[in-house]
Amino acid sequence: MTEKDFLSKSYNDLPSEGKVTWKAPSNIALVKYWGKKANQIPANPSISFTLDACATTTSVSYTKKEGDSPQFSFDLIFEGKPKEDFKPKIQTFFERIEKYLPFLKSYHFIIETSNSFPHSSGIASSASGMAALSLCLMDIEKKLNGSMSEDFFKKKASFLARLGSGSAGRSIEGDLIQWGKYAAIEESSDLYGVRYPFKIATVFKNFHDTILLVHKGQKQVSSSVGHNLMHDHPYAERRFAQAHENLDKLKTIFENGDLDNFIRIVESEALTLHAMMMTSMPYFILMKPDTLEIINKIWSYRASTKVPLCFTLDAGANVHLLYPESVKEKVIQFIQDELVVHCEKGHYICDRIGDGARKLR
Ligand code: PMV
Numbered sequence: 001m002t003e004k005d006f007l008s009k010s011y012n013d014l015p016s017e018g019k020v021t022w023k024a025p026s027n028i029a030l031v032k033y034w035g036k037k038a039n040q041i042p043a044n045p046s047i048s049f050t051l052d053a054c055a056t057t058t059s060v061s062y063t064k065k066e067g068d069s070p071q072f073s074f075d076l077i078f079e080g081k082p083k084e085d086f087k088p089k090i091q092t093f094f095e096r097i098e099k100y101l102p103f104l105k106s107y108h109f110i111i112e113t114s115n116s117f118p119h120s121s122g123i124a125s126s127a128s129g130m131a132a133l134s135l136c137l138m139d140i141e142k143k144l145n146g147s148m149s150e151d152f153f154k155k156k157a158s159f160l161a162r163l164g165s166g167s168a169g170r171s172i173e174g175d176l177i178q179w180g181k182y183a184a185i186e187e188s189s190d191l192y193g194v195r196y197p198f199k200i201a202t203v204f205k206n207f208h209d210t211i212l213l214v215h216k217g218q219k220q221v222s223s224s225v226g227h228n229l230m231h232d233h234p235y236a237e238r239r240f241a242q243a244h245e246n247l248d249k250l251k252t253i254f255e256n257g258d259l260d261n262f263i264r265i266v267e268s269e270a271l272t273l274h275a276m277m278m279t280s281m282p283y284f285i286l287m288k289p290d291t292l293e294i295i296n297k298i299w300s301y302r303a304s305t306k307v308p309l310c311f312t313l314d315a316g317a318n319v320h321l322l323y324p325e326s327v328k329e330k331v332i333q334f335i336q337d338e339l340v341v342h343c344e345k346g347h348y349i350c351d352r353i354g355d356g357a358r359k360l361r
Contacts, residue, residue: 035230045180052354130164201257
């Protein structure tokens with residue numbers, strides 16, 4: 001599909017009002033997206049586990065405006081209170097997606113949104129937030145176009161979410177999502193995420209992700225600045241090629257349930273992401289001393305116990321612990337005994353692989 005396939009015609013019978021609610025999960029990338037071209041096109045393909053507990057719930061109430069209006073009109077309520085500083089992001093999002101949703105200027109919207117995780121946890125809410133909002137808007141569009149297929153609905157929701165925040169395009173469905181053109185997956189696209197089409201061994205089907213909240217403060221560098229630093233980056237081309245190679249390797253790993261090689265790829269991807277940040281100009285470090293302490297403890301724990309526990313990182317200091325269901329008790333014990341001291345106020349979040357966004361009634 002191309003961008004043109006997501007354009008909509010103008011509509012005749014706009015409903016006068018209504019309300020829709022969607023809950024969309026966050027996701028954690030195994031092969032990282034870092035670097036983009038114009039229009040939120042990723043420089044390399046990525047793959048992620050869809051999460052379950054970390055999610056955003058968004059309601060959109062819409063009321064038809066009198067006459068034609070040249071402006072977008074919306075109120076934003078975050079966790080029960082008006083939130084002016086989130087509005088510019090939504091305004092930019094609406095500007096980007098208007099040509100795909102021509103009804104946007106015909107309504108006044110009240111967008112009420114809340115996260116299942118604390119706002120100050122250092123967990124980015126842009127993926128789940130943009131996914132939930134895109135699903136609400138698609139739900140409205142679906143009412144205007146009754147013949148829309150389920151598959152198109154999901155693809156366009158992912159397409160719109162991606163225009164809000166790249167990784168949000170991977171937060172519509174579960175449980176393993178691939179985004180970005182990749183030769184081995186014919187249906188893959190730079191425009192939206194697709195469900196991973198190949199065999200996945202049972203061991204990967206109920207993976208856990210425990211997120212250690214090392215540093216809850218605001219990020220020093222936004223991900224859009226970080227992506228842009230991949231232009232003129234000395235290692236960019238090699239890194240983009242490596243993402244394709246790692247996806248090739250993961251295919252056999254997923255098929256065979258090969259945890260040892262899974263760990264190698266996932267940890268290398270996390271450290272490569274941070275290495276790209278450390279070697280850009282300007283350079284920056286998002287890991288904290290506690291991030292490194294945790295990584296070293298994981299490595300010695302794994303060496304001495306053979307428990308297949310590994311880590312990954314986002315663009316921040318928090319550490320995501322990934323492990324199969326079968327070692328859950330052991331890992332929780334290890335977290336409590338050794339890792340909790342490195343978490344801000346001892347906080348961590350237990351999450352696991354989920355099956356994607358859902359509509360709430
Ligand atoms: O979706 P963005 O633009 O915030 O970028 C997110 C990038 C990483 O989280 C660091 C990696 C990824 O693939 O999710």
